Amino acid sequence: MTEPVVHFDRVTKRFGDVVAVDDVDLEIEEGEFFALLGGSGCGKTTLLRLLAGFERPTSGRVLIGGEDVTDVPAHRRPVNMMFQSYALFPHMSVEKNVAFGLKQDGLPKAEIATRVEEALRLVELTGLGGRRPDQLSGGQRQRVALARALIKRPRVLLLDEPLAALDKRLREQTQFELMRIQDEVGITFIVVTHDQEEAMSLATRIGVMRAGRIVQTGTPREIYETPQNRFVADFIGSVNLLDGRVVAVDGTRVTLAVDRLGINVIVDEASAEVDTVCALALRPEKIVVSIDEPTAPNRVEGIVKEIGYLGASCIVRVRTGSGDVLQAVQPNRQRDLSLAFEWDQRVWLSWSEASGVLVFE
Numbered sequence: 001m002t003e004p005v006v007h008f009d010r011v012t013k014r015f016g017d018v019v020a021v022d023d024v025d026l027e028i029e030e031g032e033f034f035a036l037l038g039g040s041g042c043g044k045t046t047l048l049r050l051l052a053g054f055e056r057p058t059s060g061r062v063l064i065g066g067e068d069v070t071d072v073p074a075h076r077r078p079v080n081m082m083f084q085s086y087a088l089f090p091h092m093s094v095e096k097n098v099a100f101g102l103k104q105d106g107l108p109k110a111e112i113a114t115r116v117e118e119a120l121r122l123v124e125l126t127g128l129g130g131r132r133p134d135q136l137s138g139g140q141r142q143r144v145a146l147a148r149a150l151i152k153r154p155r156v157l158l159l160d161e162p163l164a165a166l167d168k169r170l171r172e173q174t175q176f177e178l179m180r181i182q183d184e185v186g187i188t189f190i191v192v193t194h195d196q197e198e199a200m201s202l203a204t205r206i207g208v209m210r211a212g213r214i215v216q217t218g219t220p221r222e223i224y225e226t227p228q229n230r231f232v233a234d235f236i237g238s239v240n241l242l243d244g245r246v247v248a249v250d251g252t253r254v255t256l257a258v259d260r261l262g263i264n265v266i267v268d269e270a271s272a273e274v275d276t277v278c279a280l281a282l283r284p285e286k287i288v289v290s291i292d293e294p295t296a297p298n299r300v301e302g303i304v305k306e307i308g309y310l311g312a313s314c315i316v317r318v319r320t321g322s323g324d325v326l327q328a329v330q331p332n333r334q335r336d337l338s339l340a341f342e343w344d345q346r347v348w349l350s351w352s353e354a355s356g357v358l359v360f361e
C-alpha cells in the first residue's frame with residue numbers, strides 16, 4: 001500500500017459557533033482528479049485552506065504524502081492553491097504574474113524564463129506574456145492563474161471554483177483543457193465546485209459535502225447510480241423519490257409498497273428488511289413513457305402535464321392518480337414530431353427492476 005498523497009485525519013474546523021468542517025476523514029491518492037462538491041457554505045473552501053495551510057484545524061491532523069503537516073506553514077507545504085477569485089496582479093504582465101512564485105524563491109533568471117515559457121505553452125497562452133490581465137478575456141485570465149499555480153510544480157494543486165467566472169460554453173471547453181493539463185503534468189488536482197455537472201465531467205472521484213461533512217465519496221458513476229442517501233440522490237441530477245414501505249424480501253429482490261401511487265414496486269439488487277420505511281430513487285431517464293400499457297411489472301398510469309423540449313431529449317412531467325408528479329426524460333431519437341407526446345395525454349410510465357435504488361435516510 002502506498003501512502004495517500006492527502007489525508008484529512010478526522011479534521012474539524014470551528015469559527016466561533018460555526019462548524020465549517022465537521023470530522024472529515026478523507027484520503028486522496030496520487031494522480032487523482034478529485035472534486036469536492038457541495039452547496040454554498042458547506043465548507044469546501046475551508047477544507048482546501050486547511051490543506052494549503054491557511055487555516056489550522058480545531059482538531060484532527062492533515063497529512064501530505066504520509067507526513068503530518070498540521071504545524072507546517074503554508075509556504076513550506078508542497079501544495080499550491082488557485083483562489084476562488086484568480087487574484088492576479090493587475091499592474092504586472094502575464095509573464096510577471098506567472099513568474100512571481102519562482103522569483104520569490106530566488107531562482108536564476110534563465111530558469112525562470114524557460115519555465116514561464118513552458119507554463120504558458122501548457123495553458124496555450126504562448127505569445128501573450130507581455131499583456132496585462134485587463135487585456136485578456138475571462139478564460140485567458142483563468143489560464144494565467146492556472147499557469148501561475150502550476151509553475152511551482154506542487155505535488156497537489158488546489159483549485160477553488162476555477163471555472164465559475166466563465167460562461168457555459170467556455171466553461172465546458174476549459175473543463176477539457178483542465179483534464180488535458182492534469183494528464184500532462186500528472187499531479188494531483190483537487191477542485192472545488194458547486195456545479196454537479198462540472199464535478200461529474202472533470203473528476204475521477206467526487207466527495208459530496210453537506211454542512212461540513214463528506215456524505216459520500218465515489219466515482220461520478222457511483223455517486224449518480226448508487227447514491228447512499230436522499231440528499232445525494234437529490235443533489236446530483238434530477239431524481240424521483242417514491243416513499244414506501246418494504247413489504248417483501250426475497251434475497252436481493254425487494255418489494256416496496258408505494259401507497260401514494262397505489263402500486264408495489266419491485267427493486268432488484270437491494271437489501272432491506274420487511275417494514276423498513278425508505279424511498280426508491282429513480283432517475284428520469286430510466287423511466288419509459290408509452291401510450292400502450294407495458295408488460296413491465298413496475299408501471300403506473302398518468303396524464304402528461306408538462307413537456308420540456310431540450311433538443312436532444314424531452315422532459316415529460318406526468319401526474320399520477322394520487323396527484324404526485326413523476327418526471328421522465330425521453331431521448332428524441334426521431335425528428336418526426338408526430339411521435340411526441342401531447343399535453344393531457346394519458347400515458348404509462350414503466351421502469352425495470354434494476355433501474356432504481358433504495359435510500360434510507
Ligand SMILES: Nc1ncnc2c1ncn2[C@@H]1O[C@H](COP(=O)(O)OP(=O)(O)OP(=O)(O)O)[C@@H](O)[C@H]1O
Pocket residue numbers: 015018019020038039040041042043044045046047194
Ligand atoms: N474566517 C471565517 N470566520 C468565520 N466563519 C467563517 C470563516 N470562513 C468561513 N466561515 C464559515 O464557514 C462556513 C463554510 O465556509 P466555506 O467558505 O468553507 O464554504 P464554501 O463551501 O466554500 O462556500 P461557497 O460555495 O459559497 O464558496 C460558512 O458558514 C462560512 O460562513
Ligand SMILES: [Mg+2]
Pocket residue numbers: 044045046084160
Ligand atoms: Mg468557497
